[in-house]
Amino acid sequence: MNKAFSKYLNLFQISFKQAWGNKANLSGMLFFLFILIFIYNRLWEVIGIQTGENNLNSTFIWYLLFAEAVILSSPKIERILFEDIRSGTMAYYINKPISFFLMRYVESLGNMTVCYLLIVGFGTIITLVFTGKPPFTLWQYPLIVLFCYISGTLNTLLYAGVGLCGLWLHSIRTLGMAIERLAFIFGGAIFPLTIYPEWFVEIAKWTPFYSIYYLTIKLVYDFSWANLGYVILLNSFWSLLIISFITYAYTKLSKKVNIYGG
Amino acid sequence: MEEIIKVEQLTKKFKIQKKTSGFKNFFKSEYKNIIAVDKLSFVIKKGERVAFIGPNGAGKSTTIKMLSSILYPTSGTAEVMGMTPWDNRKKLSYNIGTVFGQRSQLWYNLPVQDSFALLGKIYDIDEIKFKRRLSKLVKLFEIRDLLTHPTCSLSLGQRMRCEIVASLIHNPQVLFLDEPTIGLDVTAKEIIRNLIKKQALEEETTLLLTSHDTDDMEKVCDRVIIINKGKLIFDNTINKLKDSYLSKKYMEVTSESGEKIKTEVDTKETPVKKALEELMKKYHVVDMTVENPPMEEIIKEIYRRE
Numbered sequence: 001m002n003k004a005f006s007k008y009l010n011l012f013q014i015s016f017k018q019a020w021g022n023k024a025n026l027s028g029m030l031f032f033l034f035i036l037i038f039i040y041n042r043l044w045e046v047i048g049i050q051t052g053e054n055n056l057n058s059t060f061i062w063y064l065l066f067a068e069a070v071i072l073s074s075p076k077i078e079r080i081l082f083e084d085i086r087s088g089t090m091a092y093y094i095n096k097p098i099s100f101f102l103m104r105y106v107e108s109l110g111n112m113t114v115c116y117l118l119i120v121g122f123g124t125i126i127t128l129v130f131t132g133k134p135p136f137t138l139w140q141y142p143l144i145v146l147f148c149y150i151s152g153t154l155n156t157l158l159y160a161g162v163g164l165c166g167l168w169l170h171s172i173r174t175l176g177m178a179i180e181r182l183a184f185i186f187g188g189a190i191f192p193l194t195i196y197p198e199w200f201v202e203i204a205k206w207t208p209f210y211s212i213y214y215l216t217i218k219l220v221y222d223f224s225w226a227n228l229g230y231v232i233l234l235n236s237f238w239s240l241l242i243i244s245f246i247t248y249a250y251t252k253l254s255k256k257v258n259i260y261g262g
Numbered sequence: 263m264e265e266i267i268k269v270e271q272l273t274k275k276f277k278i279q280k281k282t283s284g285f286k287n288f289f290k291s292e293y294k295n296i297i298a299v300d301k302l303s304f305v306i307k308k309g310e311r312v313a314f315i316g317p318n319g320a321g322k323s324t325t326i327k328m329l330s331s332i333l334y335p336t337s338g339t340a341e342v343m344g345m346t347p348w349d350n351r352k353k354l355s356y357n358i359g360t361v362f363g364q365r366s367q368l369w370y371n372l373p374v375q376d377s378f379a380l381l382g383k384i385y386d387i388d389e390i391k392f393k394r395r396l397s398k399l400v401k402l403f404e405i406r407d408l409l410t411h412p413t414c415s416l417s418l419g420q421r422m423r424c425e426i427v428a429s430l431i432h433n434p435q436v437l438f439l440d441e442p443t444i445g446l447d448v449t450a451k452e453i454i455r456n457l458i459k460k461q462a463l464e465e466e467t468t469l470l471l472t473s474h475d476t477d478d479m480e481k482v483c484d485r486v487i488i489i490n491k492g493k494l495i496f497d498n499t500i501n502k503l504k505d506s507y508l509s510k511k512y513m514e515v516t517s518e519s520g521e522k523i524k525t526e527v528d529t530k531e532t533p534v535k536k537a538l539e540e541l542m543k544k545y546h547v548v549d550m551t552v553e554n555p556p557m558e559e560i561i562k563e564i565y566r567r568e
Contacts, residue, residue: 007383014380018371092365095331097355098384254351255334 007098008106015110029115030122033068037123040064041130058131059221060192065123066148066217067189070155073115075108077156081163082172091257101160101250108156116152120145135221144219147231151216154235155183157242158208164249167256187213208238266436266468267306267329272338274299274324274492298324300492301338308435311462311469313479313486313500317558321492322472323362323440329470330360330438342436356385359429363441366421367428368413374424375409378431385432392431399427402464403457419450423457430461437462439471443478455481476508476554490561505530506567507560515541516549 020026044057081104084090093100128134136144162176169175183189187209193201204210211234219227280292299321306312314322327333329340331347331354340347345354360367368377382392400406403423408416416424422442429437439458443451459482462469471482479486479500486503488496496503509530515523515538523545527537534552541547555563 003386007380007386010380010383014369014372014376089365091327091332092360092362092367095351095355095358095360096367096384097352097386257332 008102011103011106012110012113015107016114017110019111019114026115026118029072030118033072033119033123034126036068037061037065037126037130055135058133059135061127061131062134062136062220063192063217064190065127066120066144066220067187067213069116069119069123070148070152070213070217071183071189072119073112073152074155074159075111075115076159077104077108078159078163078172078176080104080108081160082166085164085166085253088257090253094254094257099250100254101164101246105156105160108160109153112152112156113149116149120148136219136223140219140223143228144223147216147219147228150235151212154212154239154242157239157246158212161242161246161249164246164253167249167253182207183209183213186210188217189213192218208242211235211238263307263309265305266308266310266343267304267470268339268341269305269325269329270303270339272299272302272325272328272340273297273336274321274328274333275336297492299328299335299489302489302492302494304487304494304497306468306470308468309466310485311459311483312471313483314470314472314489315474315476315479315486316489317474317561319491320489322474322489324492325489326360326438326440326470326472330358331355356432357435359432359434359437361422361425361429361437361439361442363422363439363444366413366425368421368424370414371412373410373412374405374416377413377424378409378428381428381431387432395431395433396427399430402461403427417450419446419453422446422450422454426454426458426461430467433465434467436468436470439469441473442471443473443475451475451477452481458482476560480504480508480554488561488564495561495564503560507563508554510555512553512555513537513541514551514553515545515547518546518548521545 041057041061044060048055048057081101084100084104090100093103134141159176159179162172162179165172165175186193186204186207188196188204193204193210193214196204204214211231215227215231215234219231274297276296276298277293278296280294302321302325314325316322324333328335329342329347331342331351334348342354343357347354367381368374369380372380378396379392382389382396387395400409403426405420405423405427408420408424411420413421413424426439426442442458443454446454455478458469458471461467462482469483471478473479484500486496486498486500487494488503509528511527511529511534513525513527513534515525517523523541525537525541527534538550541550
């Protein structure tokens, strides 16, 4: 196995194991998911009865499940990186034969993977119980799980970019909050964008949240090879942009790193 | 002997933002420059054990951070094993080890052996070589019982032993130790000093050790570089420093009645043993300490003689 790949794989495995060991955190997360799906299922059932659309809750609850899987599994990498930059921790890893940024990113992915798999696994069972038949076929399910997972990795990358802004900003709280809110609104994290006005969707299309969240998660109820191809194309474009920014910021950061005193 | 570290006119300035108040200053920031290292030059040969000492804020840690490729200097040059540290971070990292007393390179929640295994992967060490190396270091630093403990559960002294093993896992030729005994009690300090010296002698590792504890340099090193306010003020053997500046000892004895008696002894004229015997004749001694003069006093003395 390639040596560089092997060291990152090792980091991934360790953080996966550590996250898996954190039973209290995982149980809390799944309990929250259960409550969320229960409440929204009731809500969409009522709206379905009023509008006469029988499968409304099934469509939207499966959509919500995968949206939550992408969002809830996010390991808050922006805070970790920001702290590392501000406290000078990063400086002490910079003289090791490993990319500090990739190290933190891979660790976060290990953490994210555990949460994602649990949410999708547990969520699939309770959503099946609550709503019955899903809006996708059996063979589409693994593809949806895979592409939403990739969305999760892009989501983590996006927030890693926010964390690196610690190079220029004294606090990333406002920026992080702004990105989070924008992701909720333009990414259709709670409701699919179909319920918003047309002009709003047109604006959303110009943001990375549209494809990273909405288009990918929409595969749940609107799966087609054309849609899948569009998701791959748009997500590749946004990942390239995010990676370019991260490369620029990280290169600057590793030269500007300053720790005064012992 | 081969020159392993070469430093010429090395300077590091930090730009620090000044605290300002008032609405006028809201949009503009004022900065001041702090010179941490000021045109420092020295050479260290292979296998030398060099103490790099000075008071707080002297520039010791900053110099070590530049030599271990963490910081970029403002001006000047440095070479470690023929490489400019800040331009060859990755390549140099395979040949140097670093221990920062106030920071940990071990994963906080992981058992120590998992951190070592991870470091083995990070340094691309072959599995068989890694096992052989780890087994040697575990024996040398007597940490077999600590391997399965998570780092967060170790005492400072135990953690420091593990930190040093972590920094030696890839068999570096140069080891930078920044305050490795900081915060340790007397016994733990002694253990760490002995282990560092034993390892360096056994493997011919070049050591650069910073400390503001003069005992660290006496016990571990054979040469001493003293800096103050970023400038080099002394560069010679430990024996020379001892003869010239460490001959004075501070003794404090506690008598049975609880009275504390402090006295200064010039060991060139009166050996410690003799001074102690005299004190014991006068008082019923129940406790005693013998200390070197503090770093600030040594520096004052160096300046005075110049």
